[in-house]
Amino acid sequence: MNDPKIQIKNLYKIFGKSPQKALKSVQSGMGKDALREATGHVLGVDNVSLDIAPQNIQVVMGLSGSGKSTLIRHINRLIEPTAGEILVDGKNVLAMDKDALRDLRRFKMSMVFQHFGLFPHRRVIENVTYGLIVQGMDEAEADKRARQWISRVGLEGYENNYPGQLSGGMRQRVGLARGLATDADILLMDEAFSALDPLIRYDMQSILIDLQKELHKTIVFITHDLDEALRLGDNIAILRDGHLVQQGSAQDIVLRPADDYIEDFIKDINRARVIKLGSIMQPLGRGKLPDSAPRLDADTILQDALMVVAQSNGNTVIVEEQGKPKGKITTRAVIEALHG
Template sequence: MTAKLQVRHLTKIFGRRIARAEELIKAGRTKAEILKSAGATVGVSDANFEVNDGEIFVIMGLSGSGKSTMIRMINRLIEPTSGEILIDGKNLTSLNKKELLNVRRNKMSMVFQNFALFPNRTIIENTAYGLEIKGVDKDERHQKAHEALELVGLHGYDNQYPTQLSGGMQQRVGLARALANNSEILLMDEAFSALDPLNRKDMQDELLDLQENLHKTIVFISHDLNEALRIGDRIMIMKDGVIVQTGTPEEILTQPADDYVEKFIEDVDRTKVLTAANVMIRPSYVNIDKDGPRIAMRRMVENEISSLYVVNSKREFVGVVDASHVMGLIKKKERQLNSVIQTNVPTTAPDTPITEIMDKISSTPIPYAVIDDQNHLLGIIIRGAVLGAISGNEVNEDA
């Protein structure tokens, strides 16, 4: 992974007494203290991060956290007070007006919260705006705009006006306008926040689908952690202009950096984020090629359980044996477990979200077996572990 976008010591202070405010930042004062003593508002304070080529990087925070200021500094809609922004290693903050226009025209495109479509232009003209600005001739730009509209699933609206479209469709146009430009970086400012929940989910899916083929570098602003966890390859959480934590969704969930992040993730619908692999525990099992009924019985007694998973020497999953059946085998002095193995055990892949299997987990008596694509038994899912994970308790990590 190479860094497409690097941000170094980026700071934005709004107000007059900027030098004084910068001193206070260095002295480690908070946003509220600086506002009180210098009368300046800290938008972003000494931000450092990198966005890798082809990843979706979500900047998360509540209103006033500086996330909108951050994304606008990346294309210099807001001039940074100090610090550097590097795209492909080239510093953006030192560019002159003409060079900046070129970067905006060719390197990055922005999608806006309230769509920001031009009401006086048709859908195709809106989509072609970036190309029109660059001086691409009409046939070519309409051709490209049309392709971009097809890509986001809008057919036959080319000559309508934005007001004739629903919110979800308008944002598709917003996205198409950004895609038509074919720039490597997409800046998405709360792009789906103005949409109703169903539309939002559709658009998130759409974005992920598109991303699979397009591999853009996407900086996505959101105040919705569920959204961030859903689409983000990595998430950066901001509070009062300061970066609190940067990490993968799982890192954020399992190792929150501080109380603030912890409070944030309290409300997360964990079922959407957690997968079978997150909640599975280490199973007790016997090797059918090696172990007989007595070993099986001993394992069950040791672990105080009434059924046991069975694998072969290659650790491939075979089935489950039940304590009463194993007892029977011992009484009959059998040496093999084969005759009592039940094979109708529910199985699932490790990356299945637990929302999909939750119903079944609660209705089947035998725990789910988690197996990989080579049929290896990785773990099992018991009801208690699922409930624990959803409520945010520590999950058995070595499972």
């Protein structure tokens, strides 16, 4: 296992007049609502610890007010924590002076915003070159790189438009191109697709998935949309009232919800499109495998497996990983998994 790219350790953020005093109450067990009533302080992030693996998409999910946008802003220190530690590549972000922090933001990570955060007075091309110019790259080189990224996100021909002339989906492509152009290995995406309508959002997710196959960035993706979380996340962390309720793969969350809150969350999702055979297969046991039994890959989602399983007439289906049989699955197990 690789070392985590980003480590968040016991992070607290309390908004208000004297956060340090409020911190003591929180650490001795006071909840978000109680704290607001007693002291007027707002608990943004409550003792969150999270290791984010390199080259993965880490989704942080929660409803509005759960502290997810506050959490992501700690990673590049747009917000100062009340207590806790943040390490990026093993270096303590909170110990950095202004210059080191600026370099971190210039070269190590970039950000994509919910409402795009584009510069309305700059053309598309000038928006995308922004991060490069701030890095100190000369303009011709920055321009060349920016044009590559603009065409990579499918906006060729719009280089000289102002953001105000583009649709929402196109604007966020500009935001994405701007974030990718700096070549930082960490990409922070704060509800990046939440302001888009569902079809465009799906498109943007596909673009991100395609890009990620090539680029292997460490992406921290904030969303309030469970379908989005399940589709994108290699690992998903769920926040509620500032604290971490559960983290794990999409399979973990759907098959083994930590509490009622999460169970409530996953009630309405389409389980057939999330659960993979690998997560529900049973050990093969001894004995020879029937040659005639159909075989499916462990990454197959239930939806795609249903026909095969149905045609097996109640017999076993063999689940393979990289071409080797790893487990088996029965009609009953599939139905149970679908039912939840």
